[in-house]
Amino acid sequence: MAELPKTPLLDELEKGPWPSFVTEIKEAAKHKASSRDLLGLLERSYRERLGHWKHGGIVGVLGYGGGVIGRYTDLPQDFPAISHFHTMRINQPPGWFYTSKALRQICDIWEEHGSGLTNMHGSTGDIILLGTTTPELEPTFQALCAVGFDLGGSGSDMRTPSSCVGPARCEWACYDTLGLAHDLTITFQDELHRPMFPYKFKFKCSGCPNDCVAAVARADMSIIGTWRDDIKVDHAKVKEYADKGLDIERTVIRNCPGKCMEWDGATLAIDNSACRKCMHCINVMPKALRPGDDRGATILIGSKAPIVEGALLSSVLIPFWKPEPPYEDLKDLVRTIWDLWAEEGKNRERVGEFIQRVGLGNFLSAIGLDPEAEMVAHPRENPYIFYAVGDKE
Amino acid sequence: MTEATQRVTDIGPPHHEKMMPPVIQKNYGKWVSHEILKPGVMVHEAESGDKLYTVRAGSPRLVSIWKLRKFADLADKYCGGHLRFTSRHNAEFLLTDPAGIDPLIADLKAIGHPVGGIGAAITSIVHTQGWVHCHSAATDASGIVKAVMDAIDPYFTGTKKIPGKLRIALACCLNMCGAVHCSDIAILGIHRRPPRTDVGAVGKLCEIPNVVASCPTAAIRPAQKDGASTVEVIEEQCMYCANCYTVCPAMPLNDPVNDGVSIWVGGKVSNARSEPTFSKLAVPYIPNNPPRWPEVVDCVVKLVELWAANARPYERMGEWINRITWPKFFRMAELPFSKEHIDDFKHAGLTFKRSAQLVH
Numbered sequence: 001m002a003e004l005p006k007t008p009l010l011d012e013l014e015k016g017p018w019p020s021f022v023t024e025i026k027e028a029a030k031h032k033a034s035s036r037d038l039l040g041l042l043e044r045s046y047r048e049r050l051g052h053w054k055h056g057g058i059v060g061v062l063g064y065g066g067g068v069i070g071r072y073t074d075l076p077q078d079f080p081a082i083s084h085f086h087t088m089r090i091n092q093p094p095g096w097f098y099t100s101k102a103l104r105q106i107c108d109i110w111e112e113h114g115s116g117l118t119n120m121h122g123s124t125g126d127i128i129l130l131g132t133t134t135p136e137l138e139p140t141f142q143a144l145c146a147v148g149f150d151l152g153g154s155g156s157d158m159r160t161p162s163s164c165v166g167p168a169r170c171e172w173a174c175y176d177t178l179g180l181a182h183d184l185t186i187t188f189q190d191e192l193h194r195p196m197f198p199y200k201f202k203f204k205c206s207g208c209p210n211d212c213v214a215a216v217a218r219a220d221m222s223i224i225g226t227w228r229d230d231i232k233v234d235h236a237k238v239k240e241y242a243d244k245g246l247d248i249e250r251t252v253i254r255n256c257p258g259k260c261m262e263w264d265g266a267t268l269a270i271d272n273s274a275c276r277k278c279m280h281c282i283n284v285m286p287k288a289l290r291p292g293d294d295r296g297a298t299i300l301i302g303s304k305a306p307i308v309e310g311a312l313l314s315s316v317l318i319p320f321w322k323p324e325p326p327y328e329d330l331k332d333l334v335r336t337i338w339d340l341w342a343e344e345g346k347n348r349e350r351v352g353e354f355i356q357r358v359g360l361g362n363f364l365s366a367i368g369l370d371p372e373a374e375m376v377a378h379p380r381e382n383p384y385i386f387y388a389v390g391d392k393e
Numbered sequence: 394m395t396e397a398t399q400r401v402t403d404i405g406p407p408h409h410e411k412m413m414p415p416v417i418q419k420n421y422g423k424w425v426s427h428e429i430l431k432p433g434v435m436v437h438e439a440e441s442g443d444k445l446y447t448v449r450a451g452s453p454r455l456v457s458i459w460k461l462r463k464f465a466d467l468a469d470k471y472c473g474g475h476l477r478f479t480s481r482h483n484a485e486f487l488l489t490d491p492a493g494i495d496p497l498i499a500d501l502k503a504i505g506h507p508v509g510g511i512g513a514a515i516t517s518i519v520h521t522q523g524w525v526h527c528h529s530a531a532t533d534a535s536g537i538v539k540a541v542m543d544a545i546d547p548y549f550t551g552t553k554k555i556p557g558k559l560r561i562a563l564a565c566c567l568n569m570c571g572a573v574h575c576s577d578i579a580i581l582g583i584h585r586r587p588p589r590t591d592v593g594a595v596g597k598l599c600e601i602p603n604v605v606a607s608c609p610t611a612a613i614r615p616a617q618k619d620g621a622s623t624v625e626v627i628e629e630q631c632m633y634c635a636n637c638y639t640v641c642p643a644m645p646l647n648d649p650v651n652d653g654v655s656i657w658v659g660g661k662v663s664n665a666r667s668e669p670t671f672s673k674l675a676v677p678y679i680p681n682n683p684p685r686w687p688e689v690v691d692c693v694v695k696l697v698e699l700w701a702a703n704a705r706p707y708e709r710m711g712e713w714i715n716r717i718t719w720p721k722f723f724r725m726a727e728l729p730f731s732k733e734h735i736d737d738f739k740h741a742g743l744t745f746k747r748s749a750q751l752v753h
Contacts, residue, residue: 009684013536016543019505021455021525021535028457035457038525045524045533046683049649053528055642063402071526087526091405096478097412100465103476107458107465116458120478123519123571130455130526145401148411164480167422168413169437169445169487176422178409189403209664213480216669217662218572224664251706255666280665284707287426305569308609308636310739313575313669347603348640 004029005040009047028116034131035115037079044075059086059134061141064193067151068137084133085115089126089152090144091185091192094163094178096121105147113140124202125162125213126152150189156348157195161185163205164212172282173207174225174295175323181205183327188334197338198345198354208291209279215300215314220351221334222300222314223323229292230272231281237288238268252281296322299330301337302352312352315360319374336367414475416445416489432551433508434494446488448497450506451517451542451549454482455525455535463504471497481517481560483510507550513557513707515548515697520563521570523582528642529635530565531582531652532681538563540685541580544694556704559697560661567634575660577710578696579672580689585651587612587631588644596622599641607640632738653680654689658696659711667712673719675726677733699726718752 004026013022028035041052057070069087076083110116110129113136119128132140141151152160161184166177184203204219206212215222242248248263260274261281282289299321300314345354355363364371410418420439427437437445464484468476471493477485486497498508510516523534547553562573565582573579604624605613612630616623637644660672679688704713714722723730736744
């Protein structure tokens, strides 16, 4: 095996307590010519303060339009082993759970077919297999399918849904986030693998308003667990927290956004009719407080990063939804939204931007949902109200 | 005649049940409470009385299969062959026997992975590909993350205490694959010069109407050059978003001198106490300074320390700043306030201060 390239700049990033990605690339470079060239290319980028990857090309596996990101270096003469260095996105198991056997199977496949480098995981949630050549794409894909894995999304398709750890390990999960993410993924395999939308569409499933997968900020449809009845209180445990030194008045009561709690030094009183389901009191006293039993989810729509028309947070579409497999009510709603957006949306217009352009009221009419006060932070302030011509007497 | 081969497609991911340890299968949806036992270690208790211990290890996100096999070995040794990863790239080992916790932590340390990041702590930085693998990166991702995490590692491992959670994220351009826009501290790669249009190539490589439509400020218009169709850019209207480059490779913005990093603060996604909110601009530009971006690291460390010294328990960066007000934050952080800090895109007017409630 050839010697590793000299990397005086990158070597600086092997110092310090945090695990180093450079060490990982060097490990792969001992085994793989592509990772060796990646190391050399990255050192060059560090020296020149410039990336050396070309715009992606259209590459993929037979019959799919997504799941592979074409990647080519602009210095193929210097780094021939990464003249193609495509990314494969592999749909993670919901909640990112693995058996050691499954993890080793992925490793073995990637040792045979690719660079040996991964991201565990990419931002959307997929396993990222970082770097292989065009001829290896289909064999890698078939090897992965043989052990039960499939590609994730890319381009203008439904992106790989993701979920928090949910009921697998969290007492706050208000619905089965893993079950819903898996069900949506399986139901919409065609939409995941074959781009047919104006732009990407992401689902994220968070089990409670703490929103551990950042659904409200980065999913076109954000499904965030919540509850409708009373917070469950174990008063003896509340007292235990107080006895152990927790300043309930200062830490819990004053931080309550609904101002719905009182603490007289002995008993915690909650006016549940004013509770906003923010989770703060439950976060502070997890042994004493729990979400209620009438659990479900709030469905929000439209969040995205800045490109093109500015960043958006998701906004409320369904204030309270009872998730029950096979979730046909949600899937019907999703199909209705996709049909409208596919028909009326502009190229590279996310559904959130589409709603901004046509107006939430018009969007609701088009998908057949009634407006509800929960959908807005406050009613309109401006008096320029549109009425359809047919409404006028 | 070629024989048709049977291809397997559209199977989707493995069902999570196949990947979960028996203790989780048994207690799925039946967890009652949890407790953080020490930095990076927590226990969940189920209705059945079963206990599940979680050990969280930091990771650089970019990991080789040789490291993943070591993780698999540790999962076999301590966790019956099961492990998981978190939404912020940490590896989590799930134990039923608490006797394994300390030996596991020692084994993780031996392969270079610290344990921590649970509760009131700084956990791993969500980030993007940067120069490792992206064509549109205005900065590297993994290098800055490594340098910043080296500096704030004590907040991950719990040797330094902080008032609450603090989430850092990095995106190497405005595409924000990492969706950093709702982070306590966001490190964002930015361009500062308009695209260098390859006038001759645009017509050959790109759909001109798409290129024109891609510009959110209508700074791109169709043009003719030597009888060929191309585009021209009204440079003073360009805000360097690079959306044109995304649709057309003949319009690169990458620039070794003018690209760099901006710092944003005060965003959050959780609903706890205050509503989810975007991060706001703190530092418009810091030049790229590889390999360790010391100016960026210093800035992040200073912001973390300032917040840690002044915030109340559970108060996130943005909640603290909202309480003390933004002008006071700029004074305390000794950050200059400039024209760049004032929004001039859509809804900019909503960000103007529209009252006389000021802290003098």
